[in-house]
Amino acid sequence: MRPRTLAALAAVLALPLTLLSTPATQAVAVTATASSTEGSGFEASQAADGDAATRWASEEGVDPQWIRLDLGATSTISGATLNWEAAYAKSYKIQTSPDGSAWTDVYSTTTGDGGTDQLALSGSGRYVRMYGTQRGTTYGYSLWEFTVQTSSGGDTTPPSTPGNLRSTGTTANTVSLAWNAATDNVGVTGYEVYRGNTLVNTVTGTTFTDTGLSASTSYTYTVKARDAAGNTSPASGAVTATTQQGGGTETLLSQGRPATASSTEGAGFEAAKAVDGDTAGTRWASEEGVDPQWIQVDLGTNATVSRVKLTWEAAYGQAYKIQTSANGTSWTDVHSTTTGDGGTDDVAVIGAGRFVRVHGTQRGTAYGYSLFELQVYGTPGSGGDTTPPSTPGNLRSTATTASSVSLAWNAATDNVGVTGYDVYRGSTLVNTATGTTFTDTGLTASTSYTYTVKARDAAGNTSPASNAVTATTQPPTSGGTPVEANGQLRVCGTKLCNENGKQIQLRGMSSHGLQWYSQCLNTASLDALATDWKADVLRISMYIQEDGYETNPRLFTDRVHNLIEQATARGMYAIVDWHMLTPGDPMYNLARAKTFFTEIAQRHNNKKNLFYEIANEPNGVSWSTVKSYAEQLIPVIRAIDSDTPILVGTRAWSSLGVSDGASETEVIGNPVNATNIMYTFHFYAASHGSNYFNTLSRAADRLPMFVTEFGTQTASGGGGNNFGMSQQYIDLMAQKKISWVNWNYSDDGLSGAVFTGGTCPNGPFTGTSRLKEAGVWIRERVRTPDDF
Numbered sequence: 001m002r003p004r005t006l007a008a009l010a011a012v013l014a015l016p017l018t019l020l021s022t023p024a025t026q027a028v029a030v031t032a033t034a035s036s037t038e039g040s041g042f043e044a045s046q047a048a049d050g051d052a053a054t055r056w057a058s059e060e061g062v063d064p065q066w067i068r069l070d071l072g073a074t075s076t077i078s079g080a081t082l083n084w085e086a087a088y089a090k091s092y093k094i095q096t097s098p099d100g101s102a103w104t105d106v107y108s109t110t111t112g113d114g115g116t117d118q119l120a121l122s123g124s125g126r127y128v129r130m131y132g133t134q135r136g137t138t139y140g141y142s143l144w145e146f147t148v149q150t151s152s153g154g155d156t157t158p159p160s161t162p163g164n165l166r167s168t169g170t171t172a173n174t175v176s177l178a179w180n181a182a183t184d185n186v187g188v189t190g191y192e193v194y195r196g197n198t199l200v201n202t203v204t205g206t207t208f209t210d211t212g213l214s215a216s217t218s219y220t221y222t223v224k225a226r227d228a229a230g231n232t233s234p235a236s237g238a239v240t241a242t243t244q245q246g247g248g249t250e251t252l253l254s255q256g257r258p259a260t261a262s263s264t265e266g267a268g269f270e271a272a273k274a275v276d277g278d279t280a281g282t283r284w285a286s287e288e289g290v291d292p293q294w295i296q297v298d299l300g301t302n303a304t305v306s307r308v309k310l311t312w313e314a315a316y317g318q319a320y321k322i323q324t325s326a327n328g329t330s331w332t333d334v335h336s337t338t339t340g341d342g343g344t345d346d347v348a349v350i351g352a353g354r355f356v357r358v359h360g361t362q363r364g365t366a367y368g369y370s371l372f373e374l375q376v377y378g379t380p381g382s383g384g385d386t387t388p389p390s391t392p393g394n395l396r397s398t399a400t401t402a403s404s405v406s407l408a409w410n411a412a413t414d415n416v417g418v419t420g421y422d423v424y425r426g427s428t429l430v431n432t433a434t435g436t437t438f439t440d441t442g443l444t445a446s447t448s449y450t451y452t453v454k455a456r457d458a459a460g461n462t463s464p465a466s467n468a469v470t471a472t473t474q475p476p477t478s479g480g481t482p483v484e485a486n487g488q489l490r491v492c493g494t495k496l497c498n499e500n501g502k503q504i505q506l507r508g509m510s511s512h513g514l515q516w517y518s519q520c521l522n523t524a525s526l527d528a529l530a531t532d533w534k535a536d537v538l539r540i541s542m543y544i545q546e547d548g549y550e551t552n553p554r555l556f557t558d559r560v561h562n563l564i565e566q567a568t569a570r571g572m573y574a575i576v577d578w579h580m581l582t583p584g585d586p587m588y589n590l591a592r593a594k595t596f597f598t599e600i601a602q603r604h605n606n607k608k609n610l611f612y613e614i615a616n617e618p619n620g621v622s623w624s625t626v627k628s629y630a631e632q633l634i635p636v637i638r639a640i641d642s643d644t645p646i647l648v649g650t651r652a653w654s655s656l657g658v659s660d661g662a663s664e665t666e667v668i669g670n671p672v673n674a675t676n677i678m679y680t681f682h683f684y685a686a687s688h689g690s691n692y693f694n695t696l697s698r699a700a701d702r703l704p705m706f707v708t709e710f711g712t713q714t715a716s717g718g719g720g721n722n723f724g725m726s727q728q729y730i731d732l733m734a735q736k737k738i739s740w741v742n743w744n745y746s747d748d749g750l751s752g753a754v755f756t757g758g759t760c761p762n763g764p765f766t767g768t769s770r771l772k773e774a775g776v777w778i779r780e781r782v783r784t785p786d787d788f
Helices: 271-275 482-486 514-520 523-532 553-569 586-604 623-638 690-700 723-735 773-782
Strands: 013-016 029-034 065-084 089-097 104-109 116-135 142-151 163-170 175-180 188-195 198-203 207-210 218-227 239-242 259-261 293-312 317-325 332-337 344-363 370-380 393-400 405-410 418-425 428-433 437-440 448-457 469-472 490-492 495-497 507-510 537-543 573-579 610-613 646-648 677-684 705-711 739-743
Touching (some): 065 089, 104 116, 116 142, 163 218, 163 239, 175 218, 175 239, 188 207, 198 207, 259 271, 271 293, 271 370, 293 317, 293 332, 332 344, 344 370, 393 448, 393 553, 405 448, 405 469, 405 553, 418 437, 428 437, 437 553, 507 573, 507 773, 514 537, 514 553, 523 553, 537 739, 573 586, 586 610, 586 623, 623 646, 677 690, 690 705, 690 723, 723 739
Parallel strands (some): 507 537, 507 739, 537 573, 573 610, 610 646, 646 677, 705 739
Antiparallel strands (some): 013 029, 065 116, 065 142, 089 104, 089 116, 163 175, 175 207, 188 198, 218 239, 259 293, 293 370, 317 332, 317 344, 393 405, 405 437, 418 428, 418 448, 490 495
16 A cells, blocks of 8 residues: 655745754754645745744645755754644654655654654754654644754764775786775765776775776775765775786687677668778667667677677767677676776676677667677687586476466576576477576467476586476366467557557556565465456565565565466466655665566566566656656666566656646656656545546547556545546546556455455455455456457
8 A cells, every 4th residue: 555645836945944052953044845735824834934833734634744854965963843733743754865865764653642742863964854654633744843953064974994805806807806895874875996096986885896907917906985975984905906817819709700780770880890890980880869779799609708899989888788698599698887988898708609799778878889899709619618507307387277388497507507498398499588487378278288498508508308297278268368368468559459459458456565465465366366356467566665675685576476477377467566655766776676677577578468567656756767767777677578568657656747736748748768668647536536537538648558556545545435536537547448457455454455354365355245345346347348
């Protein structure tokens, strides 16, 4: 359940902040903003004007709400005073932030009782926010005054010195370093790496590889830690490392070999121009303005690859990978960077394969990618790894439908490392999987299929075939499952189309957070959703914060893997929901999202039944920030999975900006630079009336829209149902073929959960005996016959 703020323009006025008159505080100028206001005269600035007779008041009856103070500069925060009007917060947090996006809790209570709260705090930041999650009355939140006490001088304490700087590896032109983390009174934000007296990079982790060095040369390094206030530590102990010898038997393997690319700018810029030996005249150039792009060269035979030299034209790759492959299909990364700066990149690598690819995921300019020359060095047809992996064990069928067979097997081992598994149906290679599961789709009902699996490594060695397993698909069902009827979906214009090009609408349910209600997603409940509810789609809602993914990425990723397989086995579509909510800036979780969606796409890119919802409800940020996030994450997914539709959250809690007083025009005028994507819209009918309704109606005529969450209740996910307004939305979505998912398929205590308390995990989940009023209503509409 995720509450959100309704539309209201926050007041923004710069006024002096009145502070407690203690020796440890200083007066600062602040700007106050808020999530909403009750109306004129109740703006955020009224709580920061020093006048105990004026006040800020939020919109009534809606959680959460917030008021934020901008102190103008990073400060050490020692306390806060909140003078509540009668409309107080029972549950709220005090949070600090260096940038107004990423928030840190410095105080939290669930037992607020109004009056005046004088709080001792310990934190640092430019922004301070009261974030109310539960009102103490039926009204909103209201503060006569919100003041902050800051210690004079801000943060002046530098981090400790990074320890044990060491070299962890060298090649002919690289040195890899590692060091022990530093500590800080507020927090370390990065490490500056120096080669001699030259700053060569600033990194956030405790490792770094320095590239482009000369062979047989000694280099000396030191590292300094840095915090958010700009304080830097003393330099670490120095370490000296010597690169390995170059030259030797290294041979240029790529010149004149066949080369292909994802695209070309036009005649005269073909991939072959990058392997013709001309390093300054001819060049390959990709299509402009599109990520990702790639160029690959076929070396003709398996080779040991030791070095790749890239001579960039002005249109260079900022983020790219160098990859090797034995077959041109399964790729292994041998180098990756996100800080490319053009010129010449001479990269030492350790790899083997017949094919070498440069895979660009982020352009360094507004143009495309362009290489004067791609030069691959190594040893052809000799040396390298010749040991095949062991045989995969215990191949078995884990599920069947009328058109699919799901398989699993035990992992193989290899002297270097297994890179994938070739799955054979009879003697036909049907897929190369990176994990140990695979679902073969598009099969014929009531038919037996026999499978074997072989493991492969980076050098192209393959294991003996596994044991064979034979599985029989189930008998055909009337009309088939949604996936059987529609196959791989794609975006066509402003609609969602099936593999035959027909415009369709999907209807289904969203799970609650997997950290709280995974017991409501079991064999019986999912069977009921597929066969009794006749749902087309399951939304798998994985929260990132709030005890979710960030607490145990492995656990939650595996839960999503399992639920994808469960939906697939039942012929339903599955939305993989990256349920970011607080903090509302998707950039805060960008690195996590890249890691998560990379694994999901690698495991499931062969499936035809997925959607990737990459940002549940961005809030507190501009559309340009959401767009930038999407344009950094989508290429990562597309490098692995080119077919699955991607769902992009819109700002202000996926309201197309309406909850912040904006409209769909900001997306129409500045769309995400990507294809096969849709934009999401969320509404709660008892709170979101004609303004939201009309926005969705207009947007659906100009943008591909998917309602990935809605309720018949208020925006809190609870309260009374407005079935009349809900039906207007249902009718609109049917008319314009807008697919939708209802919140939520659980037995939590709010009216938006479809099941009564105590239904999970044992049910029953079929019929209506354990459904709340909203559950009965939505089940009837999910069960409406599909028009496939």
